[in-house]
Amino acid sequence: MLKFSEQQELVRKAARDFAENEIAPLAQKFDEEDICPVELFKETARLGFNGVFVPAEYGGAGLGCTEMAIILEETGRYSAGFAVSLVAHYMGTYAIMTWGTEEQKRKYLPALCSGSFGGFSLTEPGGGSDFSGQKTSARLADGKWVLNGRKCFITNSHCMDVNVVTARTGEDAEGRPQISVFIIEGNAPGHAPGRKEKKAGLRGSCTGDIVLNNVQLPQSCLLGKPGEGIxxxxxxxxxxxxxxxxxxxxxxxxxxxxxxxxxxxxxxxxxxxxxxxxxxxxxxxxxxxxxxxxxxxxxxxxxxxxxxxxxxxxxxxxxxxxxxxxxxxxxxxxxxxxxxxxxxxxxxxxxxxxxxxxxxxxxxxxxxxxxxxxxxxxx
Ligand SMILES: Cc1cc2nc3c(=O)[nH]c(=O)nc-3n(C[C@H](O)[C@H](O)[C@H](O)COP(=O)(O)OP(=O)(O)OC[C@H]3O[C@@H](n4cnc5c(N)ncnc54)[C@H](O)[C@@H]3O)c2cc1C
The missing domain is CATH 1.20.140.10 (Butyryl-CoA Dehydrogenase, subunit A, domain 3)
Structure with missing residues (x-):
């Protein structure tokens, strides 16, 4: 039997109230006009939803995946598009929370919990299911990582403040691509949204390209170790x-x-x-x-x-x-x-x-x- 704790029921009530009052009246407009409601995202931050599983010491609610699922069910009930924006934000946030250094967590998580948009960029024209088809490259030059490439189908592409991005950093002994992960701030020089897709559904989330054009990053932007991308x-x-x-x-x-x-x-x-x-x-x-x-x-x-x-x-x-x-x-x-x-x-x-x-x-x-x-x- 599925039984939720008292706290989880409180999260559901807060999420349902929010969804019924703030999302439901506007859901059709989000779909028709294909707009990502950035202001609602600030509101979900205020309610503690954006960092629901992030420990309190980094500005989150210190809850878990179950509470996250409750929030997504309730918001997705009225606007699956808006809820998918949250999913992408959660993925970027989760990656930093799980594999970030103490310094990275202190730098990015409080902002991601309080209204900054996160995202996670893996897919490329030549590599969705096929990770090894990725071509985006990151090479070390003069002590900095330099990234070039293009990601596609990226949720929150045009509103992202913190992007967690995969890139090839070389090849292993068998010639397989070595993939690593980087944290890139949305306004970093050379990091820009490209084409915005017109989707059949999940409108109300923004999906598009991220173009990386000689993005220079300090080594502290590497998430995890080189080669830990997969x-x-x-x-x-x-x-x-x-x-x-x-x-x-x-x-x-x-x-x-x-x-x-x-x-x-x-x-x-x-x-x-x-x-x-x-x-x-x-x-x-x-x-x-x-x-x-x-x-x-x-x-x-x-x-x-x-x-x-x-x-x-x-x-x-x-x-x-x-x-x-x-x-x-x-x-x-x-x-x-x-x-x-x-x-x-x-x-x-x-x-x-x-x-x-x-x-x-x-x-x-x-x-x-x-x-x-x-x-x-x-x-
Ligand atoms: C609304 C939306 C939001 C998205 N958001 C993000 C995001 O935020 N970040 C991100 O990185 N990506 C995102 N994506 C991309 C998504 O992850 C990819 O579309 C997905 O992984 C499939 O990759 P693809 O589109 O290249 O299709 P392909 O991998 O080219 O697949 C084509 C077909 O081949 C099949 N196929 C592929 N491999 C195999 C196999 N090994 N065996 C059998 N069949 C196979 C597939 O099932 C499919 O039917 C998003 C996509 C959508 C639609």
Missing amino acids: KIALGTLSGMGRCGTAAVALGILRGCLEESVKFARNRVIYGKPLSKLTNIQFIIAQNRTDYEAARLMTYNAAGMRDAGMPCGAEMSMAKFFASEAAVNAARRTMELMGGYGVITDYPVSRYLRDAVSAIPACGTSHIMQIIIAENELKK
């Missing part, structure tokens, strides 16, 4: 990003469930509510069951993470299941609504676009299945 990237994706994306999908699933119940109760056909039809009840039952299954998987993975247990496969299962289930629930809910399902005054067609767009974020469903199967096969 460990840090995979650790951030599986330790935080996938749980975050699963929780956003959970929010979409709850949106589908609530909208399907509301519509079925209010719509009258043949002189009675739609909800009297058995096939409509089947859709509601399927939405409820998928929400429940995704909820159990997501909070189980988050709880394992908080308990310090290995949970890479559980995170992948939660992300795989919740995001695919959200796509199916949104499509099903549109069907339940008949012609109204495709009318954009209702949010459900947005949920479908959001859910489909969440599938590649933090690793595609194929990659999740590969991780899950590999974990199973090595037992």
Whole structure:
């Protein structure tokens, strides 16, 4: 049985109040105008959400992955786009918190907890699932790291204050790329947003290129040791990003469930509510069951993470299941609504676009299945 602590229920109440009052009335506007609501991000910082898992000594709330998932479910219920902005911020913050030196943590975490936007930049035109296809380079010259390259599909690209970036720093003995990680301030000379993508869904988060043009960094900007890039990237994706994306999908699933119940109760056909039809009840039952299954998987993975247990496969299962289930629930809910399902005054067609767009974020469903199967096969 899933049971939340009193403190976790308080976090949920605060996040739900915020989502219902501040996000819900504007969610459609974020989507239509494709704007990232920077001012709401400052508000989530004020509520303690931006550094929810960061220890109090660095300005955070000192809570965990479960509380993070609660915040993302509640915000994702009304705007998956806004919630995905938070996920990217959490990834950059998590990487610094986990692999940063004391000096790096003291320098960046308090700002990231109090309103600075973080992000995590791995993907490149030649390397999304394929990390080794990355071409961004970092070389040491006159005691400084010099970075050149282009990252793509980066969430918060145009509003990022602190970017955690992977780059090739050489090759290992077998000729495989050696990948390292750097912390770059958004306004560092040579670091700039490039093209901004027009996405089908998750609008309300900004996604685009980051161009690195002779960015010069002191050696203190290296995160972890040279060559630890794959460990840090995979650790951030599986330790935080996938749980975050699963929780956003959970929010979409709850949106589908609530909208399907509301519509079925209010719509009258043949002189009675739609909800009297058995096939409509089947859709509601399927939405409820998928929400429940995704909820159990997501909070189980988050709880394992908080308990310090290995949970890479559980995170992948939660992300795989919740995001695919959200796509199916949104499509099903549109069907339940008949012609109204495709009318954009209702949010459900947005949920479908959001859910489909969440599938590649933090690793595609194929990659999740590969991780899950590999974990199973090595037992
Ligand atoms: C909304 C959104 C936000 C994002 N935010 C960020 C971000 O903040 N930072 C960041 O770094 N990236 C981000 N990404 C990028 C995301 O991580 C990549 O899109 C994802 O990893 C897939 O990479 P790709 O797009 O290059 O697709 P590819 O890797 O080219 O995949 C193409 C197809 O091949 C399949 N495939 C790939 N490898 C294998 C394999 N080994 N076996 C079988 N099939 C395979 C894939 O499943 C897919 O179907 C974001 C993406 C989206 C859509």
